[in-house]
Amino acid sequence: MLYARLSVTKEESVSIARQLQSCRRYAEARGWTVVGEFIDNGVSATANRPEDRAGWAALLAATDFDAVIIWKVDRLARRVLDFLHADEALQERGAGLVAVEDPIDMTSPQGRAFAVMLAVFGEMEAEAIRARVRAARIQLLKDGRWAGGGTPYGYLPTANPTGPGWVLVKDPDRHPWLAEAVSRALNGTTVNAITTWLTTEGAPLPKGSVARRKSGATTWNRQTVNGILRNPVLAGMTPHNPGRAKSGKRVDPFAVFRDENSEPVVNDDLAIISIKEFAVLQKLLDARNTPQSRKRSERKPTSPFLSRVARCNDCDVFLCRGTNQQRPTLYCPSCRQTLSRSAFDPYLIHRLLTERGTEPLGTSTVEAHWIAAGSSDTARREILLTQLHSLRIRRGIVGRYFDANRVLLEWRQPETPAAGAQL
Structure with missing residues (x-):
């Protein structure tokens, strides 16, 4: 090999x-x-x-x-x-x-x-x-220069007028949209509502984004807007968390570059709001961080087939149901790893029927019960639980499509019946 x-x-x-x-x-x-x-x-x-x-x-x-x-x-x-x-x-x-x-x-x-x-x-x-x-x-940040990476929305890198390297300045095309979005968020407007407003008004997308067209307007998504509103550059601060592993937990919006007294270093030329207002903004966003906290009209129903079934292998907590760009996903509420269900659900069903379909279940077999369940995801879930011993999802490589190696699956031993199963 x-x-x-x-x-x-x-x-x-x-x-x-x-x-x-x-x-x-x-x-x-x-x-x-x-x-x-x-x-x-x-x-x-x-x-x-x-x-x-x-x-x-x-x-x-x-x-x-x-x-x-x-x-x-x-x-x-x-x-x-x-x-x-x-x-x-x-x-x-x-x-x-x-x-x-x-x-x-x-x-x-x-x-x-x-x-x-x-x-x-x-x-x-x-x-x-x-x-x-x-x-x-660290030296670049001490010198007040831009250290590279993704350019925050509403800003542009430009040659440093007082020395080598680059510095950030306000983008004249996008900064007014950013300032208005922040103002609306501080006044209690939801992220979804701001997303709709940006789309309806045709606000320019972040540079590098692939513009999607819907009824002739540029389409924004909730994740992009939420990330923009959590960037500490809004208060003139610079994100700085060198110890965070790739694909790790969510970025702390207050993990910023600090001086020798542990106080955030603020660039007033870039700030839209104060540090205190930024803290208020984060609390407002956190209060609406779960699907249950959104308006019912804004929620998208998801299948209960894997409700409280799969666990995160790193955090040992049940994965939650959600959507990403209107596609069903599972996500860990602790480390935020995600798994698309568009490929995972068919993969799991195929393994269940292939590897356990002929196993006895009641007076029939697993496959027979599955066929009888029809399209009822609740009934299908009960069948899956009778055969499942453990289902854990481990973190994969960032940016890759569905990878079966992330799935750690163990079936029940044939002689171990599922307690309390009624089919």
Whole structure:
């Protein structure tokens, strides 16, 4: 087996194609037969453990291989524990790990010891890179310059008139819309109502957004407006939370750059409202942060099929039902990870009928009860619960479509009947 990974394509990066080419040559030199090639492109080893990557998970699901060839140790992992866990997973399958550019061979004790040392150095290098990036960002913020990233709505980056780098200024086209949206929110107007107003009036979308047209008007969505109203730049503050992991919990709107006295650093030239008004605005938004707090006419009904069924693997809480751009989703109320139900529900139903359809249930079978339930999601849920032991959803790679590897599913043992099930 061959495995290659690349997080970001840069001029100095070794491409996926070059990594695989080197691995093939190594296998040919040793007289090995390559039975499969797996890649993770655009995936950070620092932010994603090997078992959470689609390519590595697919490799582990394969059979009949004796070794995995990688280009370098850091292509597999940037943390020692991640490397050891990945190697342990291979050992359980009776396979070894070999790196082309690093003089290691996990099939020997000496090679294993040296590989651990290389993993330690890889982790040190990754931490050193993070430290340099954090230091550079802090210095930019101290100098009052823009540190890059997504440009907040209503503002523009421009060349620093007093020195090197860039600074933010108000966007003359979008800033009036931003100021009016903030004013309406402070006066109690809901996010949905502001979204409708921006769409109806044809307010320009954030730069980089794909404009969607509906009846000739630019369409905004609630998530975009909510994010704009939670940006601390509204009070002249700069978001700064370098310790937050990618795809982690919701950003704290008060995680901002602060001075040596822990007071927020405020740029009055960018501020629309005061810090006190910003705090009031966040409380108003939090009060309407759940679907139940919205007007009934604004709610979209969702299927009860998975109500209090699936749990977040990280937070151990039930996933809630919701919608994202009018599509049904499950989301964790703690860490905010989401899972689209458009693909997940059919996947789960297919597994239920394929793997448990012939199991006895009452005087009939699971499949027979399922057919009898028809389109009733409540009845279908009861059938699912009779067979389900555990259903947990783990965090996936940000930006990817449905990934079956996120689903941790365990069926009940046949001899263990579901307590209190009535069908």
